[in-house]
Amino acid sequence: MVAAQETAERVARIGVDQYRYGFETLIESDKAPKGLSEDTVRFISAKKNEPAWMLEWRLQAYRYWLTMTEPTWARVHYPQIDYQDIYYYAAPKPKKQLASIDEIDPEILKTYEKLGIPLREVAILEDVEPPPGGEQTANRKIAVDAVFDSVSVATTFKAELKKAGVIFMPISEAIREHPELVQKYLGTVVPISDNFFARLNSAVFSDGSFVYVPPGVRCPMELSTYFRINERNTGQFERTLIIADRGSHVSYLEGCTAPQRDENQLHAAVVELVALDDAEIKYSTVQNWYPGNSEGKGGIYNFVTKRGDCRGRNSKISWTQVETGSAITWKYPSCILRGDYSRGEFYSIAISNGFQQVDSGTKMFHLGKNTSSWVISKGIAAGKSRNTYRGLVSANRNAAGARNHTTCDSLLIGDKCGAHTVPYVEAKNSSATFEHEATTSKISEDVLFYCIQRGMSQEEAVSLVVNGFIKEVLQKLPMEFAAEAQKLISISLEGSVG
């Protein structure tokens, strides 16, 4: 009950319109000219000192993008995006060459401090040493790569990761320092000829994270990226590539915020995961882009392509996401279960309030033998929002013994919102066993009555039920994130009850 009390108190302090991360940091930035052309692509590539092959790759993607029209099949509505009215590159203006984290613009550091992200390793190093035999210090450490507008501003714990052999750096650096790895894997999961927004991203992505975990290594700490859109009229196009080599293990978190603004901003990221034999990747997202105000004005368009390739035998990729932000969320983190005995997981909480629109879900492609996948999706729609789960599970002819179980539940709060479920289940193999179940309901009045009768307020009672509804998924988040996510959820739903 203490937790519920705490949630309720916190909620009471925050108005609907008070997006916690809505501040703007005033720093000088370096922008590419507005609009998109081959010149923009060349500009970005030149800014990043990229080799010729990378530029060629981008240009090819750009040409593919030109041949395509924007898709309209999703259950989301937004005014036509003017792709010539966006800055495709914005970087905080470097004051001088940076030698260490201390030289980062203090304004940016302050921003991240406000966000609650400790970029300074010292913050953790000064922590009290654990008692002997207790938990290892490493378990509490999180290596952070912070991406501010289009560029990565800081990556922490580089040295310690290097000792373990793990490469964790901005992708722009990786292109220069590890071209062999980048060339081998970039675009192999999400090719440059993929969907409209992935093509756009391939042409203009400015930064993102790159992770390579060598064979047999268990990454000694959680890796994390924080994305922040700061500039006005910019699009953020980051690219993340994670490779877990044979028998390795990595857990990766991402979080995102943006200032409060009246205009809509586009965020079209691409995330590629590759898991080789016996490797495991756990990818967690807490997405909290600015959702727009209570009249539905402003907010981020979050059109993201996330795909994992279980390339090796016995490999495993797990997606966990808490989606509370963005005016529109349109994404389907997927797993290609190519290797025999590989496994894909998807745990999702998608919350929409106000005028938010969500069309999200997952795709599980069963290609190898005895592959399995597990999908749990919890959608909560409140206010005047639209929340759609759209998913695909397929087994091809050779996917003998494929196994899937999907549960998607939706909770409706208020009578102005909509919750939809659109699963596609395609089995081409008699030994494939697929189960799909979905429910939509509202919070039972009996349960509310019971709680209120025992002295809880309406708000506390709803919070209790909601927490119970999403518990299954919250448990899958790394501990540090779970607490944050829980708070975020209660804030997102503020004002929706009663």
Add this chain to the structure above:
Amino acid sequence: MDLVLAKAMPEDKANAERAADNVFAAARGRLPGVGRIADIRARAFEAYERVGLPHRRVEEWKYTDLRVLMRDVLLLADTPDASALRRAQAAVQQAAFKGAIKLVLVDGVFVPSLSDVAKLGKGVIVRTLREVLESSASDAMAGLVLSTTADAMISLNTAMATDGVVVTITEGTALRRPLHVIHVATASAASHFTRSYLHLDDRAQGTVLESFVAAESAGGYQANNVKIVLVGNQAGLSHLRVRADAPDAANISSEIIAVGSRAKLNLFDMARGGAVSRYQDFITLAGKEAELSMNGVNLLMEKQHADTTLVVDHAAPHCVSRQNFRAVADGAGRSVFQGRIIARPDAQKTDAKMTMRVLLLSDQAEADNKPELEIFADDVNCSHGATSGGLDESLLFYLGARGLSENDAQALLIRAFLGEAIEGIANDNLRDFATAQTDHWLKARR
């Protein structure tokens, strides 16, 4: 009609469209209705022509690409002659349900001599579509019967429908004997289009069966039928359909149904024939406290393709709907199920459940399930479930160990699997009828 011409039709799209144009132009003189009706037909054909045969890029037809499966629309079948009627009579005898009043359509034409119109009791009015469309007195009725939707195959039917039955059961009438509408195909490589209308007035009760059968040696035909059903307030309808078409035929069946307040509708559909079959049902629960129970079974072997597509639209509060469907796919059979439950903003206290289960008996078989929920009301209880999988090896082993042959063991398990849907048929005799149909399929499977 020129059979050779239909067969020689080239396959590419431009030609297919020209062929469709020919189909309408060639049939025009034979289609009942002039003036306003002819205009409705011409407009419907234009609507069809704009999009052509549905293909996989049309979301509602994603898994049933008629451009691939049907290629083009065949020419309209000739009016059946005496020998065709003789063959039809044999088929009707086989398909008939004991005690029912038969209404027979042969190659899309109502045949009074094979039907029992004289036995109709009081309170039941049966007319043919031709009568309704050709009589100026029933203008309003004609418009209603020919009402159409955005679906291309329904538009095509509106343009091409030659005949059908227009049935009205008057207020408070309880049908003593079931009606049995039997569609018989006798012509090969030709198409027929029927449009029927069934209206149960307030508090009327009735049972209506509908069968699709092929006369001996008939094959390769295309049947397209649309039925508009209105179930009045507090009325009750049991409706059972069996599609036992020739193995190389195509059957596209559409139903547009509206259900009044506190009415009860019990539906069952079975496909056990046809190379391509699609059963699409658009049901609106328009009055409060209406109850809908729908069940169905698709039985597939060889290269058969069966698609069941349902849209259950809860437009009024306090309605209950249950859908329970089963499919068994052997050989290279492909089962498609798309079901959408909609709860409109006013449809509070909606209680809807949809279940679809597919049994795959071979690695060449395929199951595509797409159950959807579209919910705009908050005080609802909606759910769906879909599964697909093979027969449980351990159960087969258990039965084998007790002396059952593999075939018998499989048949036993399949029967049990299908039983869950067949049990949903409210009427005992109809349930036995459906069970007999599955047994027929199981026997053919051996």
